[in-house]
Amino acid sequence: MKKLKEGDFNLRRIDIFKLTIKKELQDKNNIKISTIINKLISRSDATKNSDGSYSFTEGIDLSNLGLTSFPIRFKDVKGSFYCDRNKLASLKGAPQTVAEDFDCSGNKLTSLKGAPQIVRRNFYCYGNNLISLKGIPQIVEGDFYYYNNIIQFTEEDIKVVCDVKGIIHR
Structure with missing residues (x-):
């Protein structure tokens, strides 16, 4: 049988402390998500679809x-949709149409799959890890902001797959 040293006990105590903190953070995150859901679905302008x-x-x-x-x-x-500066790796669940701006900048996206197909004003997707234009909106009626991504597609690359009415910032 291995004899425990004083330092072994302290390490074990620290590990238990880390697990407790991790569990508390997970619980807080679950509360945060449920709070967000409750705030969203209880809004007077929210409609649940079939x-x-x-x-x-x-x-x-x-x-x-x-x-x-x-x-x-x-x-x-019907207004703008901002989901910028999060840790999103996917846009699954994003709206299909946005009447104003759509901003998904500063996330961990590698493609735009799940992005709205129609954005009535500006589309922001800069500062991600984009390596593909898959899922790019069909129509952006304002400007298109695409820079600080892994692959810097040309303006022509973007225009082939997206009807951008405004300026492409890249």
Whole structure:
């Protein structure tokens, strides 16, 4: 039988402390997500669609919340939709149409799969890890902001797959 040293006990105590803190952080994150969901679905402009997704007549701001995925599925947003500065690796659940701006900049996206197909104003996807234009909107009626990504596609590359009415910033 191995004899324990005083230092062994302290290390074990630290490991238990780390596990406790990790569990508390997970619980707080679950509370945070459930709070976000409750705030969203209880809004007076929220409509639950037959497919379980939600539509909103005003804008949605989910910026800088540490999200790794969307807390609910969105369908249509009549205002702007901000999900910038999170930890999103996918846009699954993002709205299909956005009446104003759509901002998914500063995430961990490698493609735009799940992005809205129609954005009535500006589309922001800079500062991600984009290596593909897969999922790019069909129509962006304002400007398209694409820079600080892994692959710097040309303006022509973007215009082949997306009808951008404004300026492409790359």
